[in-house]
Amino acid sequence: MVGLSLAAALRNLPLDVVVVEPVPAGRDDQPSFDERTTALSNGSRRILEGIGAWRQVAAEATPIRHIHISDRGRFAMARLSAEEQGVPALGHTLTNRVLGVALADACRTASRLDVLCPASVTAVEPGAERVRLAIEGAWQGQLEARLVVAADGARSVVRKAFGIEATVWDYDQHAIIANVVPDRFHDFVAYERFTEEGPMAVLPLSDGRCAIVWTMAPAAAKAAMELDEHAFLAELQDKFGYRLGRFTRVGKRYSYPLSLTRSDRQVAPRAVIIGNAAQGLHPIAGQGFNLGLRDVAALAEVIADDVARRGEGADPGAAAVLEGYAEWRRADRRTVIAFTDALVRVFGNPLPPVRALRDASLLLFDLVAPAKHAFARVTMGLAGRLPRLARGVPL
Numbered sequence: 001m002v003g004l005s006l007a008a009a010l011r012n013l014p015l016d017v018v019v020v021e022p023v024p025a026g027r028d029d030q031p032s033f034d035e036r037t038t039a040l041s042n043g044s045r046r047i048l049e050g051i052g053a054w055r056q057v058a059a060e061a062t063p064i065r066h067i068h069i070s071d072r073g074r075f076a077m078a079r080l081s082a083e084e085q086g087v088p089a090l091g092h093t094l095t096n097r098v099l100g101v102a103l104a105d106a107c108r109t110a111s112r113l114d115v116l117c118p119a120s121v122t123a124v125e126p127g128a129e130r131v132r133l134a135i136e137g138a139w140q141g142q143l144e145a146r147l148v149v150a151a152d153g154a155r156s157v158v159r160k161a162f163g164i165e166a167t168v169w170d171y172d173q174h175a176i177i178a179n180v181v182p183d184r185f186h187d188f189v190a191y192e193r194f195t196e197e198g199p200m201a202v203l204p205l206s207d208g209r210c211a212i213v214w215t216m217a218p219a220a221a222k223a224a225m226e227l228d229e230h231a232f233l234a235e236l237q238d239k240f241g242y243r244l245g246r247f248t249r250v251g252k253r254y255s256y257p258l259s260l261t262r263s264d265r266q267v268a269p270r271a272v273i274i275g276n277a278a279q280g281l282h283p284i285a286g287q288g289f290n291l292g293l294r295d296v297a298a299l300a301e302v303i304a305d306d307v308a309r310r311g312e313g314a315d316p317g318a319a320a321v322l323e324g325y326a327e328w329r330r331a332d333r334r335t336v337i338a339f340t341d342a343l344v345r346v347f348g349n350p351l352p353p354v355r356a357l358r359d360a361s362l363l364l365f366d367l368v369a370p371a372k373h374a375f376a377r378v379t380m381g382l383a384g385r386l387p388r389l390a391r392g393v394p395l
């Protein structure tokens with residue numbers, strides 16, 4: 001998702017860009033463009049507009065007009081609405097698979113962009129002026145690049161090949177995702193519900209369906225995956241309640257182990273680490289891809305500025321370009337990682353004093369408009385120094 005987004009963002013610059021991807025889109029084991037639904041912030045929507053992928057997906061994207069946050073078995077809750085924030089939508093939901101097709105189409109027409117697929121990067125040889133990459137797969141051979149962007153996910157082999165370590169924290173939780181059909185219309189509300197077992201998100205989708213992201217301990221997730229449809233829906237109903245009436249059907253279920261992966265550095269000589277390769281987050285706040293897209297927009301901008309300044313002499317892998325990028329991304333990255341991790345710890349903690357404190361915070365949050373506004377700006381992807389693409393300005 002992140003690598004192909006970057007390729008789409010760079011496709012009109014006078015640069016030769018090559019994407020290396022081992023798993024073709026559409027295959028069941030494609031780890032990025034799968035059945036998940038992503039909650040996209042407004043900033044992400046603008047970036048996707050700017051890179052030419054939004055028009056194709058707009059009809060399939062569902063607006064989120066309200067967010068409803070609650071704690072199961074407790075009275076505390078908080079609400080956020082688009083109207084209150086003065087925006088048409090707080091964000092949109094979109095299936096990863098649909099986004100994948102649009103990004104691939106945006107890349108297809110670019111004359112200086114090649115997608116090598118199925119192919120993998122198997123070795124990296126850094127050099128002062130160029131990096132040499134060994135590629136295996138349908139296309140075999142060596143590539144030389146002035147800049148290598150590692151967007152190969154949380155277990156990035158490219159990151160490792162550049163000698164960059166990552167800190168991994170296993171949350172000992174799995175997320176089950178599935179689409180469900182409730183008998184009451186969702187009315188464009190996204191629900192975030194905290195339960196004793198873990199947080200659950202129920203997101204609005206097209207045709208009145210909802211996407212669930214349900215987090216629980218690995219053993220509980222294994223058991224829930226094995227339940228038949230009827231028993232699974234009964235369990236879901238018990239945890240979620242009846243705000244959407246009865247859940248009548250559930251589609252295919254998938255389970256994902258959850259961890260926090262944070263690369264120790266974002267750049268190395270002639271290399272940048274972006275997306276999940278730089279930071280793989282818990283999905284509790286739906287921020288992983290949104291943060292990765294801001295990596296994309298910022299990196300595309302520093303590269304485009306270098307091209308504008310130096311023309312033919314531009315070097316996207318020059319140390320000054322990469323340092324500018326790393327410096328720019330530091331604060332956003334730190335804030336979103338800390339915010340997401342804190343949510344997991346506070347809302348996953350069953351101790352009574354912690355629950356009481358978070359209930360009080362939810363109630364307070366619901367009453368204090370400036371707190372809501374500040375929170376909404378972060379989750380809508382509109383806080384901090386925004387790249388041009390996230391502000392709707394072309395590269």
Ligand SMILES: Cc1cc2nc3c(=O)[nH]c(=O)nc-3n(C[C@H](O)[C@H](O)[C@H](O)COP(=O)(O)OP(=O)(O)OC[C@H]3O[C@@H](n4cnc5c(N)ncnc54)[C@H](O)[C@@H]3O)c2cc1C
Nearest residue numbers: 001002032038039121152153275276283286287288289290
């Ligand atoms: C259950 C769940 C729900 C989520 N919901 C949201 C949400 O609502 N909002 C949000 O913003 N984020 C969400 N996320 C996070 C989001 O899915 C990730 O941030 C996103 O997938 C990161 O994309 P990526 O391209 O960086 O990495 P990945 O999706 O991991 O993709 C890595 C790519 O690299 C390829 N690759 C692997 N090895 C190599 C190699 N050697 N050479 C070349 N290519 C290679 C892979 O085939 C793959 O295509 C969610 C995550 C989960 C698990």
